[in-house]
Amino acid sequence: MFRKSLLALLTLVLILSLAACASPQTPASPATEAVEEAPAFRVAMVFPGAVNDKSWNQAGFTGLERIKNELGVETAYLEQVPSTDWEESLRTFASQGYSLVLGHGDQFSEPSKKVAPEFPDTKFIVVNGANTAPNLASIALFDEQVSFLAGVVAAKMSQSGKVGYIGGLEIPPVIRNGKGFEQGAKYVNPDIQVSITYLGDFNDAAKGKEATLAMAENGVDVIFYYVDNAMLGIQEAAKGANVKLIGCIFDQYEMAPDLILTSAIQDISTAIFEAAKTTKEGKFEGKAYLFGLDSGAIALAPFRENVPADVVAFVNQVQQDILSGKITIERMSQ
Numbered sequence: 001m002f003r004k005s006l007l008a009l010l011t012l013v014l015i016l017s018l019a020a021c022a023s024p025q026t027p028a029s030p031a032t033e034a035v036e037e038a039p040a041f042r043v044a045m046v047f048p049g050a051v052n053d054k055s056w057n058q059a060g061f062t063g064l065e066r067i068k069n070e071l072g073v074e075t076a077y078l079e080q081v082p083s084t085d086w087e088e089s090l091r092t093f094a095s096q097g098y099s100l101v102l103g104h105g106d107q108f109s110e111p112s113k114k115v116a117p118e119f120p121d122t123k124f125i126v127v128n129g130a131n132t133a134p135n136l137a138s139i140a141l142f143d144e145q146v147s148f149l150a151g152v153v154a155a156k157m158s159q160s161g162k163v164g165y166i167g168g169l170e171i172p173p174v175i176r177n178g179k180g181f182e183q184g185a186k187y188v189n190p191d192i193q194v195s196i197t198y199l200g201d202f203n204d205a206a207k208g209k210e211a212t213l214a215m216a217e218n219g220v221d222v223i224f225y226y227v228d229n230a231m232l233g234i235q236e237a238a239k240g241a242n243v244k245l246i247g248c249i250f251d252q253y254e255m256a257p258d259l260i261l262t263s264a265i266q267d268i269s270t271a272i273f274e275a276a277k278t279t280k281e282g283k284f285e286g287k288a289y290l291f292g293l294d295s296g297a298i299a300l301a302p303f304r305e306n307v308p309a310d311v312v313a314f315v316n317q318v319q320q321d322i323l324s325g326k327i328t329i330e331r332m333s334q
Helices: 002-021 056-071 083-095 106-118 143-157 172-188 205-217 231-239 268-280 309-324
Strands: 042-046 074-078 100-104 123-127 136-141 162-167 193-198 222-226 244-249 260-266 288-291 298-300
Touching: 042 056, 042 083, 056 074, 056 100, 056 244, 056 268, 083 100, 083 106, 100 106, 100 268, 106 123, 106 136, 123 268, 136 143, 136 268, 143 162, 143 172, 143 222, 143 244, 143 260, 143 298, 143 309, 162 172, 162 205, 172 193, 172 222, 193 205, 205 222, 205 231, 222 231, 222 260, 231 244, 268 288
Parallel strands: 042 074, 042 100, 100 123, 123 136, 136 288, 162 193, 162 222, 222 244, 244 260
Antiparallel strands: 260 298
16 A cells, blocks of 8 residues: 555656656747838839930930939940830830839830730830820920920021921921921011921931931021931031031030030930939829920020020020910920
8 A cells, every 4th residue: 555655656756847847838929920121113214226325315314324323223224225126125124123114215105005014013104105004104395395496596597588307206206396396486487488307217317417408408597406316417417508506405505516506405314313203202103294494304505606695585585475374385296
């Protein structure tokens, strides 16, 4: 009896000892949820021409550089992209996870319309674009306002009563500049003759030279152009043809001081930067953004000794009348 009691007691002590040595159970902690960081905001841009062309593409590249430096974001670009690769270039950047992909020119309107639905989480912007969608916007300048002023200058400076406009591709923004120019010239002189030529190319200097010489032979003595590198041919021809010029995009006076009366500055870089900033802040809207004379993004370049004071005063008054609404310039359809 005693041995049985002793055995039971030893067994109990052993059980209690084992229990005391066992590690206490740690209460289960709630599962830690994985926190995914939002992907970095990155911007890519596709250019149809060279980014150092001192014209349209360089203006766009300036905007991209501002995005990189002032917003502190990663950027990438492709330049001199042929038309056959426009769509695929947009698609490539989108598939690489870029937050915002821009096409620099109306040429990208249709390609972006095809690509944007494939990447609903990517924002697309086309400069001078024609289409919009939930993730597709366009940004443009009110071309007609500044080209109207260019037409006023041309008509006031023409001695022959004949002025001309040379555009690159016959696409909406180029057409708008030509029509605005014609309206401005006829505002000054309803009987003035306005010749309009499209080269079918922005960069062909030989075509630019040929078109300038043809206009000069017909008596045109002031030409406004809206091209890229083709302006080199236009300027070369104008030197020997007694033709004055109105430049585009940048103040191009230093390129040909004896020829350039003024330039229709189109600071598209500011519009591009502001659009990217808006997108980064999460305020993107799939709509058309338009910048006019009142935004400061478009303006005539400063006048120099080539333009008399009375003409400068007249042009300045016309600009004030546009800003005040006394002169109404309609935005032309795409």
